[in-house]
Amino acid sequence: MSNNISSNKKGSVVIVGGGIGGMQAALDLANSQFKVHLIQRETSIGGTMVMLDKTFPTGDCSMCMISPKMVEVGRHLNIDLHLRAEVVSVEGQPGDFKIKVKHAPRYVDPDKCTGCGDCEAKCPKRLPNEFEQGLSKRKCIYSLFAQAVPNTRAISAEHCLFLTRGTCKKCEKACKAGAINFEDKEKEIEINAGAVILSPGLDRYDAKVRGELGLGRWKNVVTSLQFERILSASGPYTGVVTRPSDEKHPKKVAWIQCVGSRDPHNANPWCSSVCCMYATKQSIIAKEHDKNIEPTIFYMEMRSFGKDFDKYVERAKNDYGVRYLRSMVSAVKEDPATGDLIMRYADEAGKLIDETFDMVVLSVGLEPHKDAAEFAKTFDIETDPHLFAKTSPLSPVKTSRDGIYVTGTYQGPKDIPDTVMQGSAVAGEAMALLAEARGTETVPKELVPETNVENAKPRIGVFVCHCGTNIASNVNIDEVVAAVKDLPDIAYVTDTIYACAQDNQEIIKKTVKDKELNRVVIASCTPRTHEPLFQDTIRDAGLNKYLFDLSDIREQCSWCHPGQKEESTKKAIQIVKMSIAKSRLQEPIKSEHVGVTPACLIIGGGIAGMTAALSLAEQGFTVHLIEKEDELGGLVRKLNSTLEGNDVQEFLESTIAKVLANELITVHAGTEVVNTDGFVGNFKTTLSDTNVIEHGTIIISTGGVEYKPTEYLSSESNKVITQRELEKRLA
Incomplete structure (x- = not known):
């Protein structure tokens, strides 16, 4: 294996895995003028996050957060999706790899498929739905889920009646677009790319191995991911908390923690990082869905270590009545007459207790895919003893x-925010490697001419979103539509299940053209995540993107007034009417392009600030690194080694040497920021030494300080010290 870097670098990157980490890396790279090839085994991008109902600790709708990214990836000119595909081999060197990719047959032409679903309706073959974790059925010809990107069908060849027995073809007869192709064959292509990013995602521990817990034996024992689908508005029970055996509403629900994690003798030795928090989240959401539910979480230790995570656990206890029991559950039995579950556990005093629950959720841990060893062999990379990609704690x-990088849970168990951050980090590494090839393989987006609406009478189109049941469960959508359809200047009103889904984006675009709309109002969820998506959609239809208004009827109506459907509906109607009134007065705003200063000001010369400085400088950008102390290093100067034993001081000195040697980085030590003026792309910052710096962006990396406690005798006894003080004594 050669580590020589090619002099003929390619301006493209192959990303293996289309979950949230892979998508974040893809968007960062594509928006920075690098061509991206996104390889995904499934028929849609999205990964595991699309299966979740909500995210912790904010309680945001998971699909609402990820759907705009999926649509952006799906329609980005410089991202090519390779679905039902996997990498066969990787040859070459950093900057110039040759990657062979095998495409499995879909038997549906994605260029012809309109996503109408007529074929699916006619298909007679029903199979367990993998996306719904086996809680419902799907057809043999299917779309992975309602908001799939792309929302085109594929056929499961091993179950298709025609492909296995030579009979049926009902899907072909139903398809008006002629998209069905039973002659489809496996294809192999070669991609020439400068770097490879591995983001294959995760697998979940098979809890059936723990037979004493009853998964697969007792119907009302489910995995944590199955419970996510039960909670989800788009799931098999439309968000109604239901137990699978009889579809009754459970009252007592138990969560068993660390199933498959922290168990070196019978399962995996590592902590899966997310289980404590997702169990807490699920118990809160279940209680919000049904106030009669009594949640109990059986745990060994509650590892709520992230920002505000401990507050979230305390909120679960105090506001929702979640019962936390420190105990190992030894067995789960079923009462065959009722389907109820009897759990045997020892309390903290060691007393054995049998308690009956209506439903049990197993918090299963995370682990690499079953083919992780073969996957690593394909890319010729090393793994750790547990088959995660081998990396350094300091890199x-x-x-x-x-030239081959890793992000997400293939590097080790982590939650969604950490995966997203790592997705951006790995994109930065690839950009630094391929800096001189930036823009060599991308194509610019050509916008359609804007429709001239000057002096035109407003023709307003209103789209009211159900958001599955996130909105529709507490707002009467039909009433909202009826209340606004006869208002002046309304040219079109409709409702939609998911306005942000890719197929509905196309419908909105087509409707703008067909109905000659010159204003658009969408009543859905938060503008924080969705406004840019909808603005881009109407711009693609020829409308100025500022002729748009978003009515937030999810956060401002449905979510903040639970159980008050009549009042929520009235409020939603008023909010939509306000948006319509505002849209009548909207005028096109011309976007001006101004030059930017290709330099970055980084405030804080600790290890994070220096790492950011090196990444930017390696991409060819000027960096000004501001440090108020006389030397770089920050808090890391007070640390000796990582948990794994890496020499932190050696790493620090190496990083400082690289910073000082880089001609594009100017270090301003013993200096502070006095004032900053300007706007994005063009700032002017005055420093305490009176220097004025012009720059386009700012990174704030000022670090933190150790909390100085007054409790636990720390201010009274020299025998009570902080961890930082202990680190100093151990040096």
Whole structure:
């Protein structure tokens, strides 16, 4: 294996895995003028996050957060999706790899498929729905889920009546677009790319191995991911908390923690990082869905270590009455007459207790895919003893093979925010490697001419979103539509299940053209995540993107007034009417392009600030690094080693040397920021030494300080010290 870097670098990157980490990396790269090839085994991008109902600790709708990213990836000119595909081999060197990709047959032409679903309706073959974790059925010809990107069908060849027996073809007869192709064959292509990013995602521990817990034996024992689908508005029970055996509403629900995690003798030795928090989240959401539910979480230790995570656990206890029991559950039995579950556990005093629950949720841990060893062999990278990609604690996105990087749970168990951050980090590594090839393989987006609406009478189109049942469960959508359809200047009103889904984006675009709309109002969820998506959609239809208004009837109506459907509906109607009134007065705003200063000001010369400075400088950008102390290093100067034993001081000195040697980085030590003026792309900052710096962006990396406690005798006895003080004594 050669680690020599090619002099003929390619301006493209292959990303293996289309979950949230892979998508974040893809968007960062594509928006920075690098061509991206996104390889995904499934028929849609999205990964595991699309299966979740909500995210912790904010309680945001998971699909509402990820759907705009999925649509953006799906329609980005510089991202090519390779679905039902996997990498066969990787040859070459950093900057110039040759990647062979095998495409499995879909038997449906994605260029012809309109996503109408007529074929699916006629298909007679029903199979367990993998996306719904086996809680419902799907057809043999299917779309992975309602908001899939792309929302085109595929056929499960091993179950298709025609492909296995030569009979049926009902899907072909139903398809008006002629998209069905039973002659489809496996294809192999070669991609020439400068770097490879591995983001294959995760697998979940098979809890059936723990037979004493009853998964697969007792119907009302479910995995944590199955419970996510039960909670989800788009799931098999439309968000109604129901137990699978008889579809009754459970009252007592138990969560068993660390199933498959922290168990070196019978399962995996590592902590899966997310289980404590997702169990807490699920118990809160279940209680919000049904106030009669009594949640109990059986745990060994509650590892709520993230920002505000402990507050979230305390909120679960105090506001929702979630019962936390520190105990190992030894067995789960079923009462065959009722389907109820009897759990045997020892309390903290060691007393054995049998308690009956209506439903049990197993918090299963995370682990690499079953084919992780073969996967690593394909890319010629090293793994750790547990088959996660081997990386250094001080360089967690670099694999053992130069030019091949890793992000997300293939590097180790982590939650969604950490995965997203690592996705951006790995994109930065690839950009630094391929800096001189930036823009060599991308194409610019050509916008359609804007429709001239000057002096035109407003023709307003209103789209009211159900958001599955996130909105529709507490707002009467039909009443909202009826209340606004006869208002002046309304040219079109409709409702939609998911306005942000890719197929509905196309419908909105087509409707703008067909109905000659010159204003658009969408009543859905938060503008924080969705406004840019909808603005881009109407711009693609020829409308100025500022002729749009978003009515937030999810956060401002449905979610904040639970159980008050009549009042929520009235409020939603008023909010939509306000948006319509505002839209009548909207005028096109011309976007001006101004030059930007290709320099970055980084405030804080600790390890994070220096790492950011090096990444930017390696991409060719000027950096000004501001440090108020006389030397770089920050808090890391007070640390000796990582948990794994890495020499932190050696790493720090190496990083400082790289910063000082880089001609594009100017270090301003013993300096502070006095004032900053300007706007994005063009700032002017005055420093305490009176220097004025012009720059386009700012990164704030000022670090933190150790809390100085007054409790636990710390201010009274020299025998009570902080961890930082202990670190100093151990040096």
